[in-house]
Amino acid sequence: MSLLTPHLRPALRQALAPFTPARYESTTRRMTKKLRLPPAASFRLDASSPAGTHIIYNPPPTAASVKQTPALFMAANDPRRALSLNTPSLPLAEGQELPPPVRKPYEKKYHLKPEDFAKIRELRKADPVTNTRKALAEQFGCSPFFIGMVAEATKEHKIEMHFKQKKMMKRWGRIRTKARAEKAKRKAGWGGADGL
Amino acid sequence: MICLDQSVVTSPENLHLLGKNRPSSGILLLSSLSALTLHAHAVMPKMVRPMMAYQPPVGDQTCFGYLVVTKVRDWSAALNIKIRIGAVGENEWCLFLVLMGAGPAPISPCRQPLTSTRLAALHARLGLSKSKFPLETLAKCLIDRTMDHNPAVNNSALSNLGNNLIGYWTSEYLLTKYPRLPRAILGQSVSSFAGNKVLHILGREWGIDHAFMPKAEADAGLLQFGRVRPGEENWMLNAVNKRPVNRLKLEAQGKERQPLEEEMGLTTEEVEIADPSDKKGLKKIVVGMPLELAYANAVKAVFGAIYLHEGQKATYEFFKAHILSRHFDLEKVFDFFTPTRTLSRIAAREGFEPPIARLLSESGRNTRHPVFNVGVFSGDELLGEGAGASLNEARIRAAVNALKAWYLYSPPASIRGDLPSKTERDPSAEFRGGFLDKGDVVI
C-alpha cells in the first residue's frame, strides 16, 4: 500500500485504470463468446431480405485462382464472357478510383528514327564509360532498357564491367555473400518455380 | 489362379514319409495336399486353338502367328484354368490342374505363357477382354527386344504402335482442352501423362515384376529384358548432360548422325543375323536397355496389343482409365523468366490496354515481414493478383498469375473443338473444329 496510490475499492480502481485490451479471457465461455463472429452480411436476415427462395452470392475471401479466366482473356464467342460472376474483379464502388500504380506509368514515345539508332550505337561503341545507358537515355528521351536493346556495349567493356563486379563481390563477407545468394535464389523462384 | 508347389513331389514309394503310417494317417492322406502334389502335374491335352474373334483392321498379323482362325466349341473355357478333382489310384484323391492350351507359339519352347499364374493375374488386373485378348499376346508384351531379337517374339512392334497411340491421344486431349498452352509446357504436360518415366511407374502400379535375361523356365509373367552393361554410359544421364542433337544442323554440316540407340546410350552389339536386306550379314542390335525404358515399352506394347485385339474404342477407354485419369496440376509446371515483359507483349499483340500493376492492399510495410497485394490491370479489368514480401516480388507474381490465367484458358464445350480422333472411333460422327490460338508470343 503506497502513499501515492490511495486505497480504492478494486472495482473502482479497475474502472479508473487505463484501458488495456485483454488478449484472453479468464474462462473458456467468455473467450468463445468474444471470438464468435456475426454471420456474414449475405446470411443476415432483415426487413429488406427477400421473402421467397433466392440465391445468395457469397464469394469466398480468397484471391482468384488462375483457373478463373478474366473476361478479357476469353474468346470473343465465349458465352461465359457476359457473366461477371465467373471472373475475378475488384469490387469498385461508384466513382472510386483504381488503386495506385506500383511504378509510375509513362507514355511510350516513338520519336526516335533509324538515324538516331545509328548515332546511339556510335556513341556507345566510342566511349561506353561516359556514354552509359542512363546518360544516353536522358539524351535521347527514352529508357535505359531501350538503349540496351538498340546498342550493345563493346565486348571489352562488358568484360571489364564483369571483372569490376567480381572484384566488388570478393570484398563481401560470409553473411553478405550468403544473403545475396539466397536472394538470387528466391528471385529465380518468383516466376513459378517455387510452387507458390 | 491356383498353383501347387511341385518341390515336394516324391516317388510313390516314399508315401510313408508323408505320414501314411502315423496316427490318423488315413484322414491325413485324404486331406493332405502334399500327398496330392504327388499326382499334381500340368496336363496339356490336345486342344483346338481358340478362334480370334476380332480381326484387327490394320497391322500385319504375322506377329500373331499362333492364332489361327478356326472354329472352337467352348472357347470361354479355352483360356480358363480348370480345377478338377478326380480319382487316380485306389483310395487316393488327387487334384490336378488342367490347362487348356492354345497350341504352339513362336516363342522359346519352355516359356509357356499359359502356365503362368502371374500372367493370368495381370490379365485380370488390367481388365483385358478374356475373349479377345489372348494370354500369349500379353506374354509377348513383356518380352523386350534386348531379351529376344526376333520381332515375332518381342514387344518392339506393339510398343511402337502403343507409343504412337498414347502420344497422339494425350497431345490432342491437352491441345483441345488448353488451346493456348506454350510449346514447352505442352511438351512437358504430354510427358507428365505419357512419358517414359510415367509409363514406368504405371507398369509398376500394374504389378509387373522384372527379370534380367532369365532362363527359359522363367515365369512368362515377368518383364524380361537385358540390362545396360556395367560401365556403359547411362542413357538417362546422357539425356540430362548432353545437349539435344540438332539433326538438321548435323546434316547441313555434312556430319553423319549417330544412330538413335547410340545417342541414347543403350548397349548395342553387332551380331550375325540372317537378314536378306543386310548384305554384310551383320546387324547392330540393342542388347542393353535401362529398366525404366523396358517398363515403358511393355506398357506401350499392352496399349498396342489392346488396339489390335479389342479395337480402337476399347483402347481409348483403357487409355482414359489409366492415363487421363491421372492427377496433374498444370499450374505448377510454368516457370517464367520475364513475366512482365511476356504479359506486355501479349497485351500488345491482342490489342489490350498495356498492363499496369496496381497496389491493392498492403500490410506491415516497415516491418520484417511485409505483405503487398498487387493486381495487374488492363484498363480497369483485373487480370491477375499476386502477393509478395516486396513491391517488386508482388508485381512479378501478379504478372505470373495473369499469364497463367491466359495460358490455362479452357474454352467451354460449346466452342471447344472436338477431339480429332473422334471420327476414327465413330466414322459417321460429325467433326466440329473449335478454338484455335495464335501461338506462342514473340518477345
Place this chain on the structure above:
Amino acid sequence: MAPTIRALPLISKARNGVGAFILQCKRMELAYCDFGGSSNGMKRFIERDLPKFAAANPQIEFVVHPRPNHHPTIRGLYINGREKVVCVRNMHESEIIQKAQLLRDSSGAKIKKSNKKVTSLNESVRGVFSPYHGEQFKI
C-alpha cells in the same frame, strides 16, 4: 531469341479408382502343415473355399505350399512391394476366409493414423482464406 518460359519436370500422380481400379493385392501364399492340428482349418479352407475365392479374385495369384512344423499362414504380397502375413492357427474356415478378405482388401501400405477428416490431391473449393479479400475485418 531467349526463352520466355520453362517447363518444370513434374509428373502426374495416379488416382486408383478414378479411372481404372487396380487391386493392390497381387499374390497370396497359403502355407499349411500336414501334421499340426492348427492347420486343420486351413486345410479345409484350401479344399472348400479357396477355389471359389480364387475364381472370384482372378487378379490375385494364389500359391499353396506345405510348410512343415509351422502354424498355417497367409502371406499377401502387394504392388507397393510390401507384404502382410497373418497366422491363421486354430482358426475355422469362416475365420480364415475373413482374413483372406482382409488381405485382399488391403493396400499394403503401412497403417498410418490420420487426424485429418479429409485427405485430397485437389485444392479446396473455396480456396484458402485471405484476410486481404472479401469482407475484411476492421479493427
